[in-house]
Amino acid sequence: MAVFAFALAVSLSALAQTDHLHHEETLAKLGLPQAELTQVISGVEAAAFDSPDSWEKELRARRISLGSAPGLVLQGSDLLCGGTGNCQVFVFRRVGKDWLSLFEAQQAPVVEGFSFGPGLTRGIKDLHVVSNNSADKSTQATYRFDGKLYRALK
DSSP: OHHHHHHHHHHHHHHHTOBOOOTTOBHHHHTOOHHHHHHHHHHHHHHOSSOOSOHHHHEEEEEEEOBSSEEEEEEEOSTTBOTTSOEEEEEEEEETTEEEESSOTTOOOEESEEEEEEEEETTEEEEEEEEEEETTEEEEEEEEEOSSSEEEOO
């Protein structure tokens, strides 16, 4: 019983330290020029497990610092979410005038919460995620930048 209580406390602690995007954090509020918005949506389309009628309504978005590069984090809000409260999350970094996805096609994780850093790998903050598997079980993963994309630690 003590082991279960400890594991639950660790899981809840990790979840308390994670973030998620809110209803008011919309793509429109990012203020991206149309060409950049088109780049980002194309990157999301390549990685998303489904395709909504409107990306602008489906996605929540926030500007972030990834360390050595500006970034964007986007999260599904309805269609790109599962029954346990997990939603697909996408991360982009700015390289010159382009927004590049940090996940390969079909690899963007489905999570309940996320956080960046404090660790940096090749100048980009590590991504930590928590996924809710059931009422009393969650899993955690860390992604590190390999110079081009985020890769899950094994």
